[in-house]
Amino acid sequence: MGCDGGTIPKRHELVKGPKKVEKVDKNAEMAAKWKYCALSQEKLRRPIVACELGKLYNKDAVIEYLLDKSAERPNAEAVTHIRGTKDIKELNLTDNPEWEGERRNTKGDRYEDIHCGMFICPVVGLEMNGRHRFCYLQTCGCVFSDRALKEVKTEICHKCGDPFQESDIVVLNGTKEEVEKLTEKMEERRAKAKTKKSKKSKAAESATTSSKPKDDTEVKVAQNGEVHNSEGSSQSDVAGPSGSLGASKGSKLSSLSSSSAASKRSIQEMEEKSEAFKSLFTTHSSAKRTKDQISNWVTHTPYHF
Template sequence: MGCDGGTIPKRHELVKGPKKVEKVDRNAELAAKWKYCALSQEKLRRPIITCELGRLYNKDAVIEYLLDKTAERPNTEVATHIRGMKDIKELNLTDNPEWDSEGRTTKGDRYEDMHCAMFICPVVGLEMSGKHRFCYLQTCGCVFSDRALKEVKTEICHKCGEQFKSEDIVVLNGTKEEVEKLRERMEEKRLKAKTKKSKKNKVAETAVKVSDLKDVAGPSGSSSSASVASSSASAASSSSSSMGVKAAVAAISKRSYQEMGEKSEVFKSLFTTHTSAKRTKDQTSNWVTHTPYHF
């Protein structure tokens, strides 16, 4: 029953105070980011890939996601920015010699460090466990600690020797502010690639139009048609290519075949604008439609 027989209740038993905010275990949070796939939540295993935002994935999980995006999978919002295989990069990681494979049986007769990382920095030997900042190079995929890149400043990869720039360095599992900066850089990069592709398509279209105009002008071509084609070709390489092509098309379309001196009379007689094709009313005959009852 309670409150009888001399029991004295305490304050926390009678008065309900505010609920305590549950704090996330720091070690568990780091292990979830650095030891498990961000998409499938399975343990990371080679080959390990990353995206432009610096998240870690198992390659097979991302391939399955790209093959069938309609399938119901948990935690798919972390991979919505991955459009294809060009948006991911396979990492060139360095194994930690102190890491034992998980295939062995645990007997309990030795100390096991649960916070030991699978990979380390090949330059300074720091473990890739989340306690230190790690980065990867978009050119070759090699992974280094941020301390190694700051202490040994160079434009050549320490591991494979490939050249890189400061823009090619991407932080792995960065903070929210760093992820937002990486997202902005990713969107800006994709926008530039899209505009560059559209410009290439426009230049290709203008080149096709210029070749068509040359075919219409004839194989030999006159000096005026050559000048128009050259002017339109030079305009196609600049930003005002469309205006130059339109002007060339208008100039050639207004020109008559009868005014082309390089064309023969036989070629000119094929068109109705030739003098031989013009007839008077007396020379032209009316069309007569015969019915079955005419005969």
């Protein structure tokens, strides 16, 4: 039963048991969510933006994705819901005065606090490191802790003073249930925006159709010489000064109609015109040629010898 070297194998070396489930380190998971970009997996640096689902990104990484969506990226699934820059909001963060940067422990002779965050809540002072729940406002982009919003209940932002509602509060890096609720809100908001756009387009179309002048009545000249509008009332029936104006307009229109009818007549039929004037036009008898006078079609080649 021994091996070449005279060793005796044990049971755990010969029989393979069930694999141990690998547990994710909570500290590493929190650091990945709160200190690194959800798309590029690079460290967060200003300007930092957040989507409608509460994920944190570097603004330049999101812009690069929007400019070239065909490029292969490892975490492209995290930004499929982002259609443009309107779907993200730049965050107004408050710096942590205790944050010394990445090179605070280069010598290795001091304690390094992993949970030290780059930003804090401006009201309560809690660090944004994943241990505490943080939210941001879609109206202004200011970031606060959930404790500050619950303890100090106001409808005005604590930092910039802009008004907001409860529907404008978005949880940063929330749980699965919170993300599902945020996705439902996002879909409802986008559906309402689509309906508003369709209503605006229909209103614009109706405005363009109604902008056509309805008061412009079509003037029709009857056979008896009276001028009537499209509503059927004659201008000669109007009494007073307006009636005189209508009569003058009717006379002008009748003169224009007679002149247009005269212009349509042939010049050769006008008795008031002289023969010399009529001979200037091709309709005169002198301009017409017989078949004997008409010559055959002659073509010329470009070659001249």
